[in-house]
Amino acid sequence: MSGVLVRPSGERRPHRPLVAFTAKRLAASVALLLVVSAVTFFAVQLLPGDAADAVAGRSPSPARLAAIRNELGLDKPLLQRYVDWVGGAAHGDFGRSLTSMRVEVGPMVAQRLRNSLELAGLALLLIVPLALMIGVAAGTRAGRKSDHAISASVLGLASVPDFAIGALLTYGFGVQLGWFPPVAIFDADKGPFSHPSVLVLPVATLTLTGIGYGTRIVRASVAEAMQSDYAVMARLNGIPERVVVRRYALRNALAPCLQALGITCLTLIGGVVVVEVLFNYPGVGQLALDATLGRDFTTLLAVTIVIAAVYLLINLLTDLAIMLASPKLRSEL
Amino acid sequence: MRESSAVSTVRHLRAATLVCLCGLILTLAACGGGGSDKKTGPKAAAAEFAPPKADGAKPVPGGSLSVAVRGGPADSMDPAVANSTSDYFRTQAVFDRLFQFGTDGSVQPMLAESIKDDDPLHWTLKLRPGVKWQSGAAFTADDVVYSLRRIIKGQLVGSIGLSAVDIAKTKKVDDLTVSIVLKHPDYTIDQRLADVYVAIVRDGEKDFKKPDGTGPFMVKSFVPGERAVMTRNPHYWGGGGKPYLQGLTFVNLPDEQARVNALRSGQVDLAMTLPPSMVPVTRNDPKINLVAQPGLDAPYIYLRMDTAPFKDNRVRTAMKLALDRERCLKVAWLGYGQVANDVFGLGLADYDKSLPQRKYDPAKAKQLLKEAGVSNLKVTLSYGPSNPGMTECGQVFQQSAKAAGITIKIHRLPETDNYNPEAGFGSRQMGFDTSQGGSFSWVAPLGLLTGAPIQESHQASPEFDRLFRNYEQSRDSAERQKWLNAAQQWFWNNSGYIIWGYVDQFFGARKSVVGLDKLARRLLNSQLNGFEDVWVKKGQ
Numbered sequence: 038m039s040g041v042l043v044r045p046s047g048e049r050r051p052h053r054p055l056v057a058f059t060a061k062r063l064a065a066s067v068a069l070l071l072v073v074s075a076v077t078f079f080a081v082q083l084l085p086g087d088a089a090d091a092v093a094g095r096s097p098s099p100a101r102l103a104a105i106r107n108e109l110g111l112d113k114p115l116l117q118r119y120v121d122w123v124g125g126a127a128h129g130d131f132g133r134s135l136t137s138m139r140v141e142v143g144p145m146v147a148q149r150l151r152n153s154l155e156l157a158g159l160a161l162l163l164i165v166p167l168a169l170m171i172g173v174a175a176g177t178r179a180g181r182k183s184d185h186a187i188s189a190s191v192l193g194l195a196s197v198p199d200f201a202i203g204a205l206l207t208y209g210f211g212v213q214l215g216w217f218p219p220v221a222i223f224d225a226d227k228g229p230f231s232h233p234s235v236l237v238l239p240v241a242t243l244t245l246t247g248i249g250y251g252t253r254i255v256r257a258s259v260a261e262a263m264q265s266d267y268a269v270m271a272r273l274n275g276i277p278e279r280v281v282v283r284r285y286a287l288r289n290a291l292a293p294c295l296q297a298l299g300i301t302c303l304t305l306i307g308g309v310v311v312v313e314v315l316f317n318y319p320g321v322g323q324l325a326l327d328a329t330l331g332r333d334f335t336t337l338l339a340v341t342i343v344i345a346a347v348y349l350l351i352n353l354l355t356d357l358a359i360m361l362a363s364p365k366l367r368s369e370l
Numbered sequence: 371m372r373e374s375s376a377v378s379t380v381r382h383l384r385a386a387t388l389v390c391l392c393g394l395i396l397t398l399a400a401c402g403g404g405g406s407d408k409k410t411g412p413k414a415a416a417a418e419f420a421p422p423k424a425d426g427a428k429p430v431p432g433g434s435l436s437v438a439v440r441g442g443p444a445d446s447m448d449p450a451v452a453n454s455t456s457d458y459f460r461t462q463a464v465f466d467r468l469f470q471f472g473t474d475g476s477v478q479p480m481l482a483e484s485i486k487d488d489d490p491l492h493w494t495l496k497l498r499p500g501v502k503w504q505s506g507a508a509f510t511a512d513d514v515v516y517s518l519r520r521i522i523k524g525q526l527v528g529s530i531g532l533s534a535v536d537i538a539k540t541k542k543v544d545d546l547t548v549s550i551v552l553k554h555p556d557y558t559i560d561q562r563l564a565d566v567y568v569a570i571v572r573d574g575e576k577d578f579k580k581p582d583g584t585g586p587f588m589v590k591s592f593v594p595g596e597r598a599v600m601t602r603n604p605h606y607w608g609g610g611g612k613p614y615l616q617g618l619t620f621v622n623l624p625d626e627q628a629r630v631n632a633l634r635s636g637q638v639d640l641a642m643t644l645p646p647s648m649v650p651v652t653r654n655d656p657k658i659n660l661v662a663q664p665g666l667d668a669p670y671i672y673l674r675m676d677t678a679p680f681k682d683n684r685v686r687t688a689m690k691l692a693l694d695r696e697r698c699l700k701v702a703w704l705g706y707g708q709v710a711n712d713v714f715g716l717g718l719a720d721y722d723k724s725l726p727q728r729k730y731d732p733a734k735a736k737q738l739l740k741e742a743g744v745s746n747l748k749v750t751l752s753y754g755p756s757n758p759g760m761t762e763c764g765q766v767f768q769q770s771a772k773a774a775g776i777t778i779k780i781h782r783l784p785e786t787d788n789y790n791p792e793a794g795f796g797s798r799q800m801g802f803d804t805s806q807g808g809s810f811s812w813v814a815p816l817g818l819l820t821g822a823p824i825q826e827s828h829q830a831s832p833e834f835d836r837l838f839r840n841y842e843q844s845r846d847s848a849e850r851q852k853w854l855n856a857a858q859q860w861f862w863n864n865s866g867y868i869i870w871g872y873v874d875q876f877f878g879a880r881k882s883v884v885g886l887d888k889l890a891r892r893l894l895n896s897q898l899n900g901f902e903d904v905w906v907k908k909g910q
Contacts, residue, residue: 087792100525136444136594140594208631211631212631212634212635215636218637219628219631219634220632220635224596224597225593225596226593316628317622317623317625319596327442327595330442330443330786331443331444331786333443
C-alpha cells in the first residue's frame with residue numbers, strides 16, 4: 038500500500054494534504070507580496086514631491102536639493118531603485134529611512150510591529166471570549182427579550198465608528214475622570230508594557246468596535262444549531278441544556294465562528310491604524326501615516342509588506358483552522 | 371416564523387438606531403468645550419492669558435518637564451535645516467546664536483558681545499569669553515568660522531541672509547575674535563547673525579543625533595518623529611543658576627486635541643502651539659494655565675505678480691480692499707490678534723507707523739477693477755492647510771470678495787503640499803502662507819528681493835531692491851530707517867501680499883510650571899528659546 042489515496046476522479050491525493058495546501062498558499066503569498074511591493078512602490082512615485090523636499094528645510098536651493106537626492110539615491114532610475122530594494126529585502130535589509138535621520142528601517146518597523154501586535158493581541162484576547170459569551174447567551178435565548186436587547190446593543194455598537202468610540206472614551210475616562218492616559222506616550226523601543234496604563238483606552242476602543250461582528254455570527258450559528266434536529270433529539274433524550282449547548286451547538290457552530298474570528302482579526306488591522314493615530318500610539322499604523330506624509334518610500338514599502346504579510350498569514354491560519362475543525366473540508370483537499 | 375423574525379429585525383433596528391443616536395449626541399457633547407468666547411484684541415488675550423507669576427517665590431532648581439510639540443517624521447536636531455516650530459523649540463534649547471532679537475526687534479548679544487565695522491567691508495566680531503560646549507570644551511572662533519562656512523558653502527537656508535559675507539576671507543583672528551569680510555556693505559549684518567538658522571555648532575560637527583551645543587540643555591537621546599530627551603547643561607553660560615530644570619523632554623503629538631488631552635490629564639506639563647480653537651476647551655480647567663503669545667503669526671495671502679491678472683497693481687490693490695480683515699480675525703482666530711496692514715513687522719520699532727490702515731472697501735475695489743478692465747474677476751486660491759485659520763480665512767475672503775465682483779475658487783491641497791514645489795508652490799496664482807513673527811528686514815531677503823529663494827509673489831522690482839539695498843548699506847541709523855520706511859511704503863502700495871492679521875498663539879502649562887515670561891514673549895523671527903527660565907513650584 039503506497040499510502041496515496043485516489044479520488045473518485047482518478048486524481049491522486051497528496052500524502053499529507055494539509056502540508057501540501059499550506060506550502061502552496063505560502064508560495065502564492067510570496068508572489069503576492071512581490072506584486073504588492075511593486076504596486077506600492079510605483080504608486081508612491083505618483084505623489085507630488087519626494088523625501089528630499091521633506092528633509093531639505095525651507096526654500097532649499099536647487100543644488101542642495103540635487104545633493105540630497107543623490108545622497109538618498111533618489112536620482113537613480115525607478116526600476117533600479119525597486120530592484121535594489123527587493124534585493125536588499127530578500128536578505129532582510131529594508132534600507133534606511135529617507136526622513137528620520139537615516140535610521141535602519143528593519144529594526145524600526147520591527148519595533149513598531151511589536152507594539153501593534155501587542156495592542157491588537159490584547160484586544161483579541163478580550164474580543165474572542167466576550168463574543169463567545171455574549172453570542173452564546175443571545176443564541177440560546179433566540180427570539181426572547183434578552184436576545185433582542187443583546188442584539189440591538191451589539192448592532193448599535195458596531196454602527197458607531199471607531200474614532201467616535203475612541204473620542205468618547207478619551208474624554209470620559211482620560212480627561213474628565215483622569216483614570217487612564219488619554220494619549221499613548223511611551224518609549225517606542227521599550228514597548229507599551231513599560232507603561233501598561235496607556236493600553237487601556239486603545240484596547241477598549243478596539244474591543245468595543247471589534248466585538249460586534251463576531252458576536253452576531255456566534256449568535257446566529259448557535260441559534261441555528263440549537264434548533265437543529267440533533268439538538269432537539271438530545272433534549273428529548275433528557276440531556277441537560279448546558280451539555281446540549283456545549284457538545285452539540287457550539288461544536289457545530291465552530292466553523293463559522295472561526296471564520297468570524299478571522300474576519301475580526303483582519304478588521305483589527307484596519308482598526309489598529311485608526312486607533313494608533315487617535316491615541317498617538319507608536320505602531321505600524323502611525324508609522325505608515327508618517328511615512329506617507331514624508332514621502333519616505335523605503336519605510337512605506339516595508340510597512341506595506343509587513344501589513345500585507347500579516348493579512349495573508351491571518352487568512353491562511355483561519356483557513357487551516359476551519360479545515361481542522363471540519364472533516365468534510367479536509368476530505369476534499 | 372417569518373413574520374416574527376421580520377418584527378424582530380425591525381425592533382433590533384429601532385433599538386440600534388436609538389443607541390447610535392445616543393452615542394452621536396454623547397460624542398458631540400464630548401467634542402464640545404466650555405462654550406464660545408468672543409474676547410477680541412491683543413489686550414484682552416494678553417491680560418487674560420498672561421504667564422503665571424511666581425508670587426515672590428524664588429526659582430527652585432530641579433525637576434523635569436515634559437513638553438508636547440507638534441513634531442513630524444522629518445524632525446531634525448540640525449539648527450541650520452530646522453523645518454518646523456517643533457524643530458525650533460528643540461534646536462534652540464541646545465544651540466545658541468551669536469546675537470538674538472529683543473522683543474522690540476533690537477539686536478542683543480548672545481554668544482557674541484559685539485560686532486563693529488572697521489570699514490564698510492571689514493567687521494570685527496568679539497565673542498563672549500568663558501563659554502563652554504556641553505562636553506566641557508571651550509567655545510572659540512574656530513566654531514564660528516566652521517558654522518558660517520557650513521551654512522554658506524552648503525547653501526543652507528541661513529545663507530540667504532549671509533549673502534554679503536565673503537566666507538573665503540572671513541577668518542579667526544584669535545580665540546575670541548573673528549574677522550568678517552563682506553563682498554558689499556551690509557549694516558544689517560548683526561541681524562543676519564541673529565537669524566535662528568545661523569546657530570553656532572561645534573567645529574567639525576556633522577552628526578546631529580546627539581550634538582554638542584552651548585545652549586541650556588543637552589541631548590540625551592533623540593528619536594525623530596517621537597521624542598527628544600534632554601538634560602541640564604552644567605556648563606551653560608547664562609548664569610543665575612540657569613537652567614533650573616534637570617530634565618526636559620519634547621514629545622511629538624501632531625494633533626492639537628491630543629496635546630490638550632495630554633496636558634489636562636497630566637501626561638505632559640506643557641503643550642505648545644495651541645490654536646485659539648482650543649481656548650474654550652481649556653480656559654476653565656483649574657489644573658492648567660493658558661498662556662498667550664501675542665502676535666505670533668502673520669498669516670498672509672500672496673498674489674502672483676508676474677502674470678495676469680495680478681500683474682496690474684490696480685487688481686492687486688482691489689484684492690487687498692476686498693478682504694474683510696476684521697471678520698477674518700473673528701472667524702479664523704476667534705478675535706485673538708490684531709488686524710494687520712499688508713506690511714511685515716507690525717509693532718516693531720522699525721515699522722513705518724505713517725502707513726494708513728487699509729480697510730475693507732468692496733466699492734473701491736470694484737472701481738479699481740473697472741479701471742483695470744477686469745470686472746467680474748475670477749481667481750483661484752490654492753493651499754494646503756498647514757496652519758490653523760487658513761481654511762476659515764479662505765472662506766471669509768471668498769464671501770467678502772463677492773461684493774467687489776470677485777469670484778474666488780478655492781483649490782484645497784493636502785496639508786503637506788502647501789510648500790511642495792511639485793504640488794505648485796512657487797507657481798500658484800494665489801496662495802496662503804504664514805510668517806512666524808518675521809520682521810520686514812528679515813523677510814525681504816527671503817522672498818521680496820529680485821531672485822529671492824522663496825518665490826511666492828514673484829516680486830521683481832528694481833525700485834524695491836534699490837530702496838532695500840540702500841537700507842542695508844547705510845551706516846547711519848536714521849538714514850537706514852528712512853530707506854526702510856521708503857521700502858515699506860513701496861511694499862504697502864505695490865506688493866502682491868495681503869497680510870491681514872497678526873494672530874495670537876497659545877500654549878498650556880500645568881499650574882506648577884512658572885518662569886514662562888520668556889517663552890510667552892512676542893515671537894520674532896522664529897525665536898522660540900526660553901526654557902532656561904522655566905522652573906517648577908513646589909506644593910502645586
